[in-house]
Amino acid sequence: xxxxxxxxxxxxxxxxxxxxxxxxxxxxxxxxxxxxxxxxxxxxxxxxxxxxxxxxxxxxxxxxxxxxxxxxxxxxxxxxxxxxxxxxxxxxxxxxxxxxxxxxxxxxxxxxxxxxxxxxxxxxxxxxxxxxxxxxxxxxxxxxxxxxxxxxxxxxxxxxxxxxxxxxxxxxxxxxxxxxxxxxxxxxxxxxxxxxxxxxxxxxxxxxxxxxxxxxxxxxxxxxxxxxxxxxxxxxxxxxxxxxxxxxxxxxxxxxxxxxxxxxxxxxxxxxxxxxxxxxxxxxxxxxxxxxxxxxxxxxxxxxxxxxxxxxxxxxxxxxxxxxxxxxxxxxxxxxxxxxxxxxxxxxxxxxxxxxxxxxxxxxxxxxxxxxxxxxxxxxxxxxxxxxxxxxxxxxxxxxxxxxxx
Numbered sequence: 001x002x003x004x005x006x007x008x009x010x011x012x013x014x015x016x017x018x019x020x021x022x023x024x025x026x027x028x029x030x031x032x033x034x035x036x037x038x039x040x041x042x043x044x045x046x047x048x049x050x051x052x053x054x055x056x057x058x059x060x061x062x063x064x065x066x067x068x069x070x071x072x073x074x075x076x077x078x079x080x081x082x083x084x085x086x087x088x089x090x091x092x093x094x095x096x097x098x099x100x101x102x103x104x105x106x107x108x109x110x111x112x113x114x115x116x117x118x119x120x121x122x123x124x125x126x127x128x129x130x131x132x133x134x135x136x137x138x139x140x141x142x143x144x145x146x147x148x149x150x151x152x153x154x155x156x157x158x159x160x161x162x163x164x165x166x167x168x169x170x171x172x173x174x175x176x177x178x179x180x181x182x183x184x185x186x187x188x189x190x191x192x193x194x195x196x197x198x199x200x201x202x203x204x205x206x207x208x209x210x211x212x213x214x215x216x217x218x219x220x221x222x223x224x225x226x227x228x229x230x231x232x233x234x235x236x237x238x239x240x241x242x243x244x245x246x247x248x249x250x251x252x253x254x255x256x257x258x259x260x261x262x263x264x265x266x267x268x269x270x271x272x273x274x275x276x277x278x279x280x281x282x283x284x285x286x287x288x289x290x291x292x293x294x295x296x297x298x299x300x301x302x303x304x305x306x307x308x309x310x311x312x313x314x315x316x317x318x319x320x321x322x323x324x325x326x327x328x329x330x331x332x333x334x335x336x337x338x339x340x341x342x343x344x345x346x347x348x349x350x351x352x353x354x355x356x357x358x359x360x361x362x363x364x365x366x367x368x369x370x371x372x373x374x375x376x377x378x379x380x381x382x383x384x385x386x387x388x389x390x391x392x393x394x395x396x397x398x399x400x401x402x403x404x405x406x
Contacts, residue, residue, distance in 0.1 A: 017107045017196065017213050019066045020180055021046055021074070023090035023100040024057040044082050044090050046074075046103060054178075055093045069118050070105040073139050077103065086134050091125055096176050099124055099131060104180050104207065108194035111202040117194040119167040121207045123180050127172045129188060136168055136188050166190030169207045181208045181266075193272075198222065199252040201280045209269040210245040217390045221353070221398055222252050224386060228351050228402040231256035240347070242338075247273030247287055249353075254282045262287040293335040333359030336374055339366050343376055350380065350403040355390075360399050367403060381406045 027045040047060035061078055062071050081088050081100070091098035102123035110117055120139060122132055168189040171182030185192075185207060193204040198215055199222050205211045212218035231237055233256040241250035244262030246269050254260045254277075262285065264270050273287040333356065334342075342350070350367070354360035365371075370378035384402040391397070 017067075017211065017215060019063055019070065019105050021060060021103045021105075022049060022057050022178065023098075023102065024055070025090050025092045025098070026057075027059050028056040029058070046078060046081065046090075066105060067107040067116060067118075069116050069142070070107055072142050073105060073118065073120055074103075076139050076142055077135060080138055081135060086131070088131060088135075091178070093178060099126065099128065101125060101173060101178055102180050106194060106205060106207070106211075108196040108205060111195050111197060117167070119169065119194045119205070119207060121169050121171055121180065122188075123171045123173055123182060125172070125174060127170070127184065127186065129170065129186065132170060132188060140166060140168065140189050167192065167194050171207055198248060201248075201251055201276070203246060203248060203276050204272060204279060205246065206268055206272055208266065209272045210266070211248065212390070214390050217388060218248075221388045221390065221400065222249060224388065224400050225249060225351055225353065226253060228384060228400060229253060229349075242292060244273060244287060245269050247276055247285065250285055250287075251277060251280060251282055254285050257284065260285040263290060263292060265289070265291045265293075292338050295335075295337050295341060299341060333363050336366075339363065340374075340376055342367065343370075343379055346379060346405055348405045350401075352399075352401040352403060354399050354401070355396065357397070357399060360401065364401060364403070379405060 022045075024045040024047075026043050027047075028050055045057045045059045047058045050056035050058055061075060063074065066074075080086070088100055089098045091101045100122070102121075104119075104121035104123065106119040106121070108117040108119070109115065122135070124132070166189055168187075169192065170186045170188050171180060172184045172186070173179060173182040175183075193206050196203050196205060196211065196215060198212070198218055203211065212221070229239070231239075231253065235256075235258050237257050239250060239253050239257045239260040241247070241253075241260055241262040244250050244264045245266075247262050250260040250262045251273075262270075262273055264273070264287065267289050270287050270289040273285075277283075277285045277287070333354070352360065352364065352367075354363075364382055366374070366376060366378065367380045368378045368382055370376045380403040382401060383404050386400050387397045388400060389397055
């Protein structure tokens with residue numbers, strides 16, 4: 001019984017493939033900030049935001065949500081970045097001065113060996129690689145020791161090029177905002193992506209692309225989506241994957257579909273989706289970059305054969321289930337323009353995946369019951385709904401909803 005409880009406990013830890021830590025000018029502790037008598041360097045902080053505050057940070061030396069290699073890198077950076085001789089200064093969210101903004105750590109697995117890979121992303125206010133060089137030299141040996149040799153499929157043992165397993169990048173964000181997506185990205189050491197496996201497929205992940213942070217539960221989530229999609233498997237059905245990110249959902253469904261069309265606003269994510277389709281030798285998937293919050297009457301014309309997607313009547317008359325739509329909107333939910341488009345399109349089945357129950361309920365209400373205020377008439381019925389716990393020990397969940405046209 002104890003071993004089972006311990007296993008369940010461990011499953012709630014070390015699940016995060018990505019963690020984002022902020023650099024700050026003043027350490028915060030419960031009860032208030034540290035006393036001003038400390039020197040500036042002693043008060044510098046690398047950690048997590050205090051809930052409800054954009055300018056308060058709790059210093060973190062070890063995070064139980066991320067992998068052990070990621071914690072080794074975090075520890076190494078914490079040990080040296082405050083050294084005055086390095087000349088590194090954290091970004092001040094009030095004065096907008098300083099260099100270091102964020103540290104993002106992403107974990108992955110080599111597709112062939114299963115050994116860990118790690119991406120380190122320094123987000124800075126400007127491009128000064130000479131300032132980051134001491135940190136790169138400090139952490140690169142930690143990353144390279146993870147997989148010095150590997151065994152090929154033929155049983156041959158060979159040395160692995162060390163840089164093949166390492167990814168250290170620098171995103172430059174010159175705006176006053178403190179986001180991890182920069183205007184420019186530079187490779188400081190190793191490669192530009194890491195890999196992860198999901199639903200039997202391999203995915204290359206770049207610094208700025210979205211990927212599920214909990215792959216164990218992502219297997220559950222995507223399995224549920226595939227169950228709700230209920231594709232025939234005869235290659236006769238079209239899947240429209242909106243807010244597709246790196247194409248993970250669409251590509252896992254492509255094996256049973258005629259064709260998958262993905263739409264996403266982030267250019268890097270679309271690039272990753274196309275590369276992932278090629279990596280997995282999936283040829284019936286097309287990914288298009290565009291902002292779904294700014295669609296107009298011409299929306300859909302970027303897709304091959306857009307009449308099939310927009311004018312669902314052709315398929316509805318011959319096969320009432322040949323167009324399936326998968327939606328994975330961001331936290332604010334779907335824009336009213338998109339909701340009106342969906343109601344006009346009248347896809348027979350919608351699978352709505354949301355990480356915000358409030359906006360999920362709002363959008364489902366629009367799709368099912370319409371709105372007098374927005375002059376729309378609902379035409380769907382909610383058939384199934386199931387929450388998935390993607391973030392243990394937090395109040396956040398993912399909801400998978402199945403809507404059918406009525």
